[in-house]
Amino acid sequence: MRTRLLVLVSSSVAAALVACGSSGEDTTSSGAGGTAATGTTTGGGGECELLPEIIDTDTAVGPGCVRLDRTTVGGATLTIAPGTTVLVEPSGYLSLGSESGSTLVARGTEDDPIVFRSAADSPAPGDWQCVYLGNGAAASELEHATFAHGGQPCAATGANPEATLVVMAPVRRIAQVTVEDSQHHGILIGPDAGVRAFEQNTFSRNGEASINVALKQVLSLGAPNTFSDADDFIEIDSKFSLEADGTWRKQAVPFRAAGFQINPDSEVTIEAGTRIELTGGSIDAFGATLNLAGTEEEPVVITSAHPEPQAGDWGCVVYSSASDLTPTIDHAVIEYGGNGQGCLGSNEPTLLWVPPSARITNSVFRHSEGTAIKASGECDTAAWCTNQFESIAAGPLECGTSSDETACP
Template identity: 30%
Template sequence: MRLLLICLLLPLSLAFLSCDEDDGGGPSLDTTDPTITIVQPADGATLAAGNILIRATATDDDEVDRVEFYVDGTKIGEDDDDALTVYEYTWNASAAAAGSHSIRARAVDASDNDASDTVAVTISGGAGPTYHSDNITTDEIWYKADNPHIVTQDIAVWEGGSLTIKPGCIVKFDEDAGIGCGWTTEGEIVAVGKADTTILFTSNETSPAPGDWEGFGFFEGTTSSTRFSYCTVEYAGAVDGQAIYVAWGGVLRMDHSTIRHGAGRGIYYEHAGHVEQFHDNTITDCGSFPLALDPEYVRHLGTGNDYTGNDEGYDAIEIYYGGVETNSTWLDQGVPYRITENSNVWVGTMEAPIILTIEAGTTIEFESNAEMTIGNVVLAGLIAEGTSTEPITFTSAAESPAPGDWNQVWIAADAVDAQCRLSYCVFEYGGGGGGGGGGSLWISSAVPDVEDCSFGYSSAYGIYVEGDAYPAPATLESENTFYGNASGEVGEAAP
């Protein structure tokens, strides 16, 4: 009996001792902060603008989860390789202002304990400031060594002039100053930076604000070699709001660049002015739409662009009245295309069929009384083939959408039937135009292929058909989905 009692009590004793040792029965809580030291650059170092390697050593009694790196209070990146004791990040300081900057490294362990170390460094300036106030009519080059470049008034690059801006240049603009290129005569601007040595165009104000300076204008004499690459344009838009204006046939090629803190639109183009080779750009924190353009030139918008973070309601690509007269693909840009109030975007030419292809996942928003027309007196086709997971959406631009907010997509008599295919599309809140009997999709003497689409909340019919030939209403009803349409699913004109 004594042996049995000992066997029963021994595990309980061990359990009691174990609970007593960890002060309550649960796993011990890690309250120990990690340690961290910045080992490069040295505190008080003077550095040239460009890529600056920041290195820090960090340890913890358990495990360092990550080390975050900050410059002047803004996080620039982190290193989360927990197999290391030396953590690093490269700061692209090519556009950093000359003067003192604070670098902080913050180590965080798995329990969110943290510790920081801070050093101060000085970014050396160039030989400047270098002032610019004269129009450019010959070949001129601006160098990083002459930073900062100060533009004191409007400058024209014209009459055969060429301005080359080298990587690492910092160009500041006085109040209401700007640069125009190719006004009535030939001009060229080549501002090509590098991934690690960008070009900065910014305000010369001590406390910069949107609209401090005008921005850039590119006009009919702009040469085909004009290009912005790895550039940042910020705080522009003093005249009419846009940071970059492209008009009268002017063309700007742009890649890997940023427009930010603008007073209005990022880029506005009209009268056949447009951008080409437009990819890997960011337009953010602007007071209006990132882009505003003629529908003919949507085809030049490439991949890798980011148009988010602008003022509320403006994260969209603004498209105004006009035609698509070249075979085009509208890519899903991650934000909607928005057709402006009272605008008709029409597709086609009288000489040859023009096909507009819309990529799966794309959203097209319509403001009041706006519409899209395919093949009215001109030859055209529309290929809008979404998928079950990435539908193509035609909808209202209103913050609180309602039936009849916009007119319709009209497939008219001169549409090429074989080039009109709609699948996995969503049509909502249309029917406001009253075309025929009214419908979000209006088919008039055409026989497009429409299947697996959804039609909802029209102020009239989901689809309205009329004319000499059109898809059978019963087929349209059976092959598509309808909901909440005021007049019904498919309306048919009287014979």
């Protein structure tokens, strides 16, 4: 396939042209995939090529600077070279939609990263919209790239997602990428995204949670990732349930959700050091095997998202009563729940509802509005009572089908 090359002006040469009194006169060139125009940007970049409105032929740009207004890539590959700065015009976006083979390859290097930033003289969050990777963009790769000052509602799709990077395809790689100064989220990962490699990314000064991820794709988040702001978190969109098997990786900031469901027959292990904060609702693992694999140094924590937490802020963690399931809960802290909201149809006031076969060790249960542990059959009292219980309103254990509390010896 023929590749169209846009020859760009490096920022140093462009600055020299401006200093020498370049006229800034526009010229145009035509070719397959649309029209490109050269003009002067106001963002300190000198004269930079303007990306065409439509790219439908393989196109390579850089190094140097390039201007982006609103460009749609359809059935073609846009390759951005290391050392390229993309100056985005007000409300601009780059869209790769549903057409198969729509691909963005933006692989910089440590010494020559790729930068998407506002073209404004005084850049600010929300100066531009987004880079949208729709479901036709599965072959896309982003590495050693920075995205700054975006995050306006993204008009590249009718849903208007609010993030600088919007990922709706199972792209090959998002690694060593920095997203900063977004008006809303830094990156939004949709339910069908399934990013195949997501690691070593950095997030700073974003207006909302730096990552908004559909629950279906939470297992695709690799590590480590860096979050510069102490109050940052990962927001889970729990409209769809988690259907996969695998490991829920620890991140440097908490996950936050309004409860969620793990599908029956799924097997998920939550890694040591993971913190999940609930704004309400329950974690419904009915029929699934959900393992909490903490350590003494790094327990798995399930807690309230409220700034001043109290007992009953959320419901429970609920499993099936089936004895053939053996969830393992080791070195976990489960706290500030027990209001019964979403804890099956009966809304049982307990922190944890498990089958009698559950292995529960080295864990802390505290600040429950109801009991700490409920079992639909006999409790493993000898083992379960070795855990730690604090501020439990209705006693540590509730065993069998009655609502009678069972005290620990």
